[in-house]
Amino acid sequence: MDHAQLRERLVEKLTANGSLRTRAWRSAAETVPRHEFLHGGFFRHLQGPASDAWTPVLDSDADWLEACYQDESLVTQIAGTILPTDVRGQIMRAPTSSSTMPSLVLRMLEDLHVEPESNVLEIGTGSGYSTALLCARLGDERVTSIEYDDTLASRARTALARQSMFPAIVTANGLDGHPESAPYDRVIATCGIRTVPTAWIEQTRPGGLILATISGWLNSSELARLTVHGDGTASGPLLGGQVSFMLARPHTPPALGLLPDLNEGTERETLTGGEILADWTTRFVVQLAAPHAQRLTIERDGHTEDVLIDIASGSWATVHKNDGRWIVRQSGPEALWDTVEEQLGRWHAAGTPPLEKFTVTVTPDGQTIHCIG
Ligand SMILES: C[S@@+](CC[C@H](N)C(=O)[O-])C[C@H]1O[C@@H](n2cnc3c(N)ncnc32)[C@H](O)[C@@H]1O
Structure with missing residues (x-):
């Protein structure tokens, strides 16, 4: 199959599975050739004991073109600088x-509810493929896209120019927005954020929409669509679907550094163990309660311990099973596991509502996420 046939097959698939819902976005998806944004190649994940091993697939490889039209995320940069052409063999970094x-x-572009005249800010240009879809739909003069990494931004700019698309591609921290092209009618982020930046709200017209994935350091996340209000606040629901993106670079967790002495602290029995964190929604709820906590699992003294640790405050909690009972030991200014238990208790009392029942509110005082019943 040639790339036009592969694209047609992909568009049919995205229409059938409900990702493409409108004629206008279908036509944009039919127009934009994804392989043109992947000429530098991509990294394929290698299954095996090292779960984060990657190997390059270059545009000269036989299976490259077909892979560009699979409904899969294709990794194009590793460890902040490494491109597919830089690697022979395997690499084991994030x-x-x-x-x-x-x-x-395309689901996100549909959820963005653009109008033909919308002025759009995108954060996370990456390959430029989603930027190209926006340009195909709205015209490049209505699209501004911010990429943190200069090399990626210039590659995207080149790929877009090959399609005769010349949107404003800005190399900057997208969390600051881009006041020069504001006000925006729509803001869309294709990297995860912990909190919605006030700059995005300030740069969006009242009534405008912000679509972004609210994420965190316990690796649970969900897409949110906020409406910007005239008083400088924004609010809106989580949309569901377990949407996940790599975190915006300034929102990534700090290095753990030296671990505290996990033998210290106060011990008590608890009703649940760390295995509850395997569940996406539970983890999101816990992440709301302990937004600065990171999780690690360690083996010691013949048992497995789930550790939550907040580097900034020095608070930590570790949970393990002993003789069929769950034991938590915690230390630091905040009793992290107490906070987690209280939050989970409230969520259970409300009947464990799904994330689509939560709403996000951002005011000058900060961001809150509440269950709406
Ligand atoms: C999942 S990729 C984007 C995918 C892209 N929209 C596409 O269609 O190819 C996320 C991108 O966000 C970028 N990024 C991370 N933090 C950022 C920030 N603070 N500002 C702007 N871009 C950021 C990353 O460098 C990466 O290229």
């Missing part, structure tokens, strides 16, 4: 940029 899976890109 991805820092990708071309997001087309079904998610």
Whole structure:
């Protein structure tokens, strides 16, 4: 199959699975050739004991073109600087940029509810594929896209220019927005954020929409769509679907550094163990209660311990099973596990509502996420 046939097949698939819902976005998806944004190649994940091993697939490889039209995220940068052409063999570091899976890109563009005249700010240009879809739909003069990484921004700019698209591609920290092209009618982020930056609210017209994935250091996240109000606040629901993105670079967690002495602290029995954190929604709820906590699992003294640790405050909690009973030991200014238990208690009392029942509110005092019943 050639790229036009592969694209047609992908568009059919995205229409059938409900990602593409409107004629206008279908036509944009039919127009934009994704492979043109992946000429530098991508990294394929290698299954095996080292779960984060990646190997390059270059545009000269036989399976490259077909892979560009699979409904999959394709990693294009690793560890902040490494591109597919830099690697022979394997690399074992974390991805820092990708071309997001087309079904998610198009679902988000549909959820953005653009109007033909919308002025849009995108944060996280990456390969430029989603930027190109916005340009195809709205015209490049209505699109501004911010990318943190200069190399990625210039590659995206080149790929867009090959399609005769010349949106404003800005290299900057997208969390600051881009006042020069404001006010915006829509803001869309294709990287995760912990809190919605006030700059985005300030730079959006009242009635405008912000679509972003609210994420955190316990690796649970959800897409939110906020409406900006005339008083400088914004609010709106989580949309559901367990949407996940790599965190915006300034929102990534701090290095753990030296671990505290986990033998210290106060011990008590608790009703639940760390295995509850395997569940996406539970983890999101816990993340709301302990937004600065990071999680690690350690083996010691013949048992597994789930550790929550807040580097900034020095608070930590570790939970393990002993003779069939769950034991928590915690230390520091905040009793982290107490906070987690209280939050989970409230969520259970409300009947464990799904994340679609939560709403996000941002005011000058900060961000709150509440269950709306
Ligand atoms: C999942 S990729 C974006 C996918 C892209 N929209 C596409 O279609 O290819 C996330 C991107 O966000 C960028 N990024 C991370 N933090 C950022 C920030 N603070 N400001 C702007 N871009 C950021 C990363 O460098 C990465 O390229």
